[in-house]
Amino acid sequence: MDFSLPIRKIIHVDMDAFYASVEQHDNPALRGKPVAVGGEHRGVVSAASYEARKYGVRSAMPSKTAREKCPHLIFVPPRFARYKEISRKIREIFYEYTDLVEPLSLDEAYLDVTENKKDIESANDIAREIRQKIFEQTGLTASAGISINKFLAKVASDINKPNGQKTIHPDKVESFLEELPVEKFYGVGKVTANKMFTLGIFKGKDLKKKSLHELVSLFGKSGSHYYNVVRGIHNSEVKPHRIQKSVAVERTFFEDLYDEQQIDEKLESLSAELHQRLQKNNILGRTLTLKIKYKDFSLFTRSITKEDYYISAEEYFQTSKKLWELRPFDKPVRLLGLSLSHLNTEEKKQVSVQLKIPFQEFNNP
Template identity: 90%
Template sequence: MDAFYASVEQHDNPALRGKALAVGGGHRGVVSAASYEARKFGVRSAMPSKTAKEKCPHLIFVPPRFARYKEISRKIREIFYEYTDLVEPLSLDEAYLDVTENKKGIESANQIAKEIRQKIFEETGLTASAGISVNKFLAKVASDINKPNGQKTIHPQNIEKFLEELPVEKFYGVGKVTANKMFTLGIFKGKDLKKRSLEDLTRLFGKSGKYYHDVVRGIHHSEVKPNRIQKSVAVERTFFEDLFDEQQINEKLENLSEDLHQRLQKNNIMGRSLTLKIKYKDFSLFTRSITKEEYFTSPEEYFKISKKLWELRPYDKAVRLLGLSLSHLNTEEKKQISVQLKIRFEEFED
C-alpha cells in the first residue's frame, strides 16, 4: 500500500487531502507514517516528531487509528485470497503473493497485479503498488520502483542487467549503515557488488555476505509462507517527560510486564528470551537479553528479570523510552526447504 496509514487518514478526512501529514508524532513521539506531501520535505517514518516539524513546519500530526487500519487491511487480504491462498503478510499494508498457480487461471502475473490493484482502489479508495518477478527479493525491490500507484515487472531475461545497474542502497536488506560501508569500499551499484567474491563479502559483512553475494545474482530461495510464524512479541512506551528516578523506572517496567503478559495470554504464546530496550534522551539505544531453558509464565517473572537487565545498563542518563520483548516463542517452527518460484511473464511492463 502507498503511505498506508497517512492515505487512510486523507481518504477518511477530505480536509487532509493534499496536505503534509504525519500519523503519530506529537510532543514526544515519532512519526508512524508520512504522506507523500510530507515526504517531499524529508519527513520519514520513525523520525522524531520534533525533527519532522523542523523539516516541515506546516506538518499536520494526527493520532493513529489502528482499528481502522486493520479493518481495511482485512478487506485487502480478502482480495488477495480471491487469487491465491499463498499469501504471506509482512504487516498491515504489505504482503507477498505466490501466483504461480492462481485460482483464476490467469497466466500473466503482471495482469494479476493490475487486477488486484484496481480492486483495492474500487473497494477502499486507496492506491497500491506492486512488484512482480521470480522471487521475493526481486519482487520486493520492484515494488518500490514505480511508487506510488504503479507496478514494475522484472522479467527473467532482464534480471541480470537490472541488478547490475541498481544502486546498492536500493537492495532490500541493505540499510543506511551497510550502504555507507559499501560506498567506502567503492561499491555503488550491483555490478560493483558482483565483482566481490563470496569470501571477500563474508569477510567484510559476516553472515550477510552470502546474502549479498546471492541476491546480486538474482538468487533468493525463500518461499512464500502463508502461515508466517511470529518470532517475537513486544511492548514499549515513549514517555512524555524523560525518566531518571529509579522508582519511576520500576513502575514503568512493572506496567510493561503486565502489558506484555496480557498480550501473550491473548494469543496463548510463551517464550524463553526476554529483552529490555532502553532509548536515552540523546536517542542512544541499549538492549540486553536473558534466555532461559524453560518458558516465562508470569508478569512477576518479566518484572523481576527486567529489573536485572536494567541494572546492566551502561549509562545513568535520562530515559526516553522503555520496551520489553519476548522471543524464542512456542510458535516457532522448523525451517522449510525453499524453492525458486516459476511464474509466467507473457505480459509485462517496465
C-alpha cells in the same frame, strides 16, 4: 541466468504510505496536506504522507526533527485497530488469487501466483486486478513489483511508487540488475552502500565483477547473498505460515523519567499490557528483554532467559526490575519497552510442519 529451477511468478504488494493514507482517507481535511502518524511531542514518526516526505520527513524520525523539517506538519495519533481492520480486508483480496501469501507487516506481502485460483497466466494482470480491488474496497492505493523471486519483486515494487507497478521479466533480470544502483538493492543500507562506493561499486555490474571470495571477505555472510542476488539468484520461497518470534510493548514518555517510583510504575504497566497481549493469542515465551532509550537517544537492552516459560504479569514485572538494575547509566529515560521471545509458537511450528509439507506439495507439484 540459470533457469534449471522452475520460474516462479512472485508479486510483492506494498501499500502506499499506509498509516498516513488511512488517516487522510478517513479525514478528508487531511488530504493533500503533510501528515505524520505518531506522537507530536516526545515520539517518533510511524508513517509520513507523501506530502510530508517532500520535506524530508521519514518514518522512525524523531518527531522534533520532523517538525523542524516541516513546520506545518500535522501530527495524528496512530489507530492500530483501524489499520489492522483494513489490512484484513486487503489480505482477503490476496486469498482470492492464491493461498501462498506471506505477510511482512500490515501493509505489505509476497504472493506466489505461479499457480493461482483464477488460472490467470499473467502475474502482471493479477497485480493490476489486486491493486484495483484494494482501491475499490478501501479507497487506498497500493504499488506492486512482479518478477521471478522475492528479492526482485521487492525491488520492483518501489520503482513506480506511489500507485504503480513494475514487472521485471525473466529475460530482463540480468540487464536490470547490472544497471541497478547498489543502494537500491533490498538489504543494502547506508553504511554498506557507502562502503561499496569506496570500493568502486556503484551499480550491479560493478558488484558482479567481485568474486564470491572477495565479497565474503569484505561483507561476511552477506557477501554470498550479494554474489547471488546480483545474478538473479534468490531461491527463498513464499512462506504462508510465518511464525511470530517475539511480542513487544513500549512507551515513549511526554516527559523524561528520573524517579525510581515512576520507573516501577511504568514497568508494572508495561508488564500488564504485555501479559494481556500474550494471553489474547495464547502465547508464552522464555526470554524477557528490557529496552531503555535515554534522553540522549542512546539505547540499552538486556535479557534474561528461563528454562521454562514466563506465565504472569508479576513475573514480567519482577524480572524487568532485575534487568533495570543492570542498566549502565543513571540518565533521564525517554522510552521503556518489554519484549518476550523464544515463544511457544516456534514449538507449534515444529509440531505442524509434517502436516503442512504434504499439503503444499499436493497443491504445488
